[in-house]
Amino acid sequence: MKRKNHSSLILLMMAAVFLLMVVLYSTIFSPTTTAALKSDAGQMGKPLYKLDIAWPKYTEYFTGQVFGVAVDHIDHVAQRGENVPKVLVFSTDGDFLQAWNTSTLEEPHGIFLANATANPTVWITDVGKGAYGHTIKQYSPSGKLLQVLGTPGKPGSNLNPLQFDQPAEIFVHSSGEIYIVDGDGGMNNRLIKLSKDLQVLWMHGEKGQGLAQFNIPHSVAIDYYQRVWVADRGNKRIQVFNSVTGDWLGSWGSCFDDDAPYSVRLTADQKYFVVAQLNTNQVSLLEAPPVGGIGQCRVTSVIQLAEDIKPHLVDVDLKTGALYVAEIGGQQAQKFIPLTRGSSFL
Numbered sequence: 044m045k046r047k048n049h050s051s052l053i054l055l056m057m058a059a060v061f062l063l064m065v066v067l068y069s070t071i072f073s074p075t076t077t078a079a080l081k082s083d084a085g086q087m088g089k090p091l092y093k094l095d096i097a098w099p100k101y102t103e104y105f106t107g108q109v110f111g112v113a114v115d116h117i118d119h120v121a122q123r124g125e126n127v128p129k130v131l132v133f134s135t136d137g138d139f140l141q142a143w144n145t146s147t148l149e150e151p152h153g154i155f156l157a158n159a160t161a162n163p164t165v166w167i168t169d170v171g172k173g174a175y176g177h178t179i180k181q182y183s184p185s186g187k188l189l190q191v192l193g194t195p196g197k198p199g200s201n202l203n204p205l206q207f208d209q210p211a212e213i214f215v216h217s218s219g220e221i222y223i224v225d226g227d228g229g230m231n232n233r234l235i236k237l238s239k240d241l242q243v244l245w246m247h248g249e250k251g252q253g254l255a256q257f258n259i260p261h262s263v264a265i266d267y268y269q270r271v272w273v274a275d276r277g278n279k280r281i282q283v284f285n286s287v288t289g290d291w292l293g294s295w296g297s298c299f300d301d302d303a304p305y306s307v308r309l310t311a312d313q314k315y316f317v318v319a320q321l322n323t324n325q326v327s328l329l330e331a332p333p334v335g336g337i338g339q340c341r342v343t344s345v346i347q348l349a350e351d352i353k354p355h356l357v358d359v360d361l362k363t364g365a366l367y368v369a370e371i372g373g374q375q376a377q378k379f380i381p382l383t384r385g386s387s388f389l
Contacts, residue, residue: 153212
């Protein structure tokens with residue numbers, strides 16, 4: 044009987060050791076799951092979004108600083124760093140599809156997916172200072188370079204031919220008209236509207252604190268009511284313009300005493316503006332004004348991210364309403380989905 048109990052004890056200890064080895068092996072060698080790298084997120088004010096911890100399914104593909112994200116039926120993420128793919132492509136369900144490691148792209152900053160339903164192309168602003176920088180590039184969905192706006196490797200302030208310094212972001216309207224903020228540092232502080240055939244329609248291009256002047260215009264978005272919204276980062280405000288005439292319509296500054304707006308997008312229902320604030324690690328949702336006026340800036344909800352996440356640029360899926368945040372400090376992109384009645388924020 045003692046011998047039998049002793050044998051059982053040995054078998055039990057061997058099983059425990061084996062189980063411990065399996066756990067250690069899976070921890071060290073298995074792919075890093077999304078949940079393991081996700082930051083904590085809280086929400087203040089009216090809850091509007093919750094974190095989708097299942098997107099992407101694995102975060103091991105994030106290997107550099109994530110600067111921008113563009114989404115429609117497929118998600119494109121732009122990242123920087125030495126010897127890393129510059130663009131990662133995921134499905135909206137979180138499956139990794141492909142990566143670009145093109146030598147034509149130096150330092151991606153802003154990224155935009157245009158014409159997604161018909162003939163999709165990917166536009167990327169390149170703020171690099173080398174032979175390929177100071178440009179805006181258009182790619183096919185598979186990463187083939189289609190055209191370049193600007194003079195590669197040569198910063199400038201000319202518009203004929205088009206010449207940029209450090210273009211921060213591009214927004215391509217469904218009409219084909221293009222809006223560019225040329226001002227992530229460097230000599231230019233400009234908002235430019237181009238026609239579909241790349242002719243300059245209007246521009247605001249002075250550095251300063253006055254009306255229609257900028258100090259690092261960093262992000263641009265167009266609403267359904269012919270209004271252009273520009274995150275004027277250095278001046279800690281959002282300026283608004285008529286998209287047809289270019290006339291200045293107003294500005295919001297009262298919401299940004301603590302930190303500047305780095306990014307601006309509208310929710311799918313056009314009820315709120317989504318604004319990233321890098322230094323306070325927040326994504327704020329501001330009440331959109333009615334047609335005919337700009338009114339005052341009102342914060343409805345704030346997603347508070349963990350310390351040093353550094354949200355940079357955002358994008359919104361206009362079909363599902365999902366919100367994607369590119370995070371420099373966290374070296375990742377995160378997805379937030381709209382809350383439905385009865386949901387809880389994670």
